Amino acid sequence: MRIADNIITRLVLFITIYLLFFPLLFSLKVERPKKVLNIDKNIAFQNLKIQTDLGPRIPGSIAHAKTRQFIQNQLIDHGWTVEAHHNHFNQKSIYNILAHLNNMDNYVLIGAHYDSRIYADRDPDVSKRSQPVPGANDGASGVAVLLELARVISSNQFYCSRNINLIFFDAEDNGNIDNWDWIMGSHVFADNLTVYPEYVIILDMIGDKDLDIYYEKHSSEKIREEIWEIGASLGYHDVFIPIEKYSIIDDHIPFINLGIEAIVIIDFDYPYWHTTLDTIDKVSADSLEKVGNTVLTWLCK
Numbered sequence: 001m002r003i004a005d006n007i008i009t010r011l012v013l014f015i016t017i018y019l020l021f022f023p024l025l026f027s028l029k030v031e032r033p034k035k036v037l038n039i040d041k042n043i044a045f046q047n048l049k050i051q052t053d054l055g056p057r058i059p060g061s062i063a064h065a066k067t068r069q070f071i072q073n074q075l076i077d078h079g080w081t082v083e084a085h086h087n088h089f090n091q092k093s094i095y096n097i098l099a100h101l102n103n104m105d106n107y108v109l110i111g112a113h114y115d116s117r118i119y120a121d122r123d124p125d126v127s128k129r130s131q132p133v134p135g136a137n138d139g140a141s142g143v144a145v146l147l148e149l150a151r152v153i154s155s156n157q158f159y160c161s162r163n164i165n166l167i168f169f170d171a172e173d174n175g176n177i178d179n180w181d182w183i184m185g186s187h188v189f190a191d192n193l194t195v196y197p198e199y200v201i202i203l204d205m206i207g208d209k210d211l212d213i214y215y216e217k218h219s220s221e222k223i224r225e226e227i228w229e230i231g232a233s234l235g236y237h238d239v240f241i242p243i244e245k246y247s248i249i250d251d252h253i254p255f256i257n258l259g260i261e262a263i264v265i266i267d268f269d270y271p272y273w274h275t276t277l278d279t280i281d282k283v284s285a286d287s288l289e290k291v292g293n294t295v296l297t298w299l300c301k
Helices: 002-027 041-054 062-077 140-155 184-191 221-233 285-299
Strands: 081-089 092-100 107-113 163-169 199-204 213-216 240-246 261-266
Touching: 041 062, 041 140, 041 285, 062 081, 062 092, 062 140, 062 163, 081 184, 092 184, 107 140, 107 184, 107 285, 140 163, 140 199, 140 285, 163 184, 199 221, 199 285, 213 221, 213 261, 221 240, 221 261, 221 285
Parallel strands: 107 163, 107 199, 199 261, 213 240
Antiparallel strands: 081 092, 092 163
């Protein structure tokens, strides 16, 4: 009888402790370990150089197709699932590239455009305005950082609580040209969304050696304030300037029109915009690093 009494006493004690502490265990939040993540500016710059070495990535060109293949190969090598989205907009073929590591629920979408402009219609040399834009900053810089984010994030998923998807837009940069328009790739992508992202961040013209990134007026105030504050905390006060300056038609607009919080991170004070002078000597690995680290810190905070 003493053995039975002892067993019953222990059982009652165990049940009491279980009932007291089990709800407490469930209420505790499991904190992810903190780790400082950084992009490699040299890898980002190499991503940019590969694109510019292919030549102008105007839609329908060989360089455009090779750039698309380069992006997909890099994403697959880094462990991302890649979806090639071929659609039409204004009777033009549009090739967007979507990449994800997990599912499409409660995700943040980070994007950039990979095409470059057909005509350098702002070139100071009038005789060159029918030539294509090299697009070292306007096109290649955003893609370069996105691919480096893909590499770092895939190797550090445990440290990033957000579900992150990447989108590489086609046909962003050819407005005011016959039979073309601005942001065609993002328009057709947004029109066909079935699951909306929580937030959208667009990177465009972020490689300028003299980098000044102001608030863009259409962009979500909440996200831009968070990201600019992170940029300042990383020591980039001179780069992320919390003052509104421009209203820009860019790939964030179709998402804003859907009611999604979206922003564009862009240095629009770029003197070589839409000229034949938008070449690799005008961009900086340091600028890519500053934007990449700021976005990465926001994603994995």
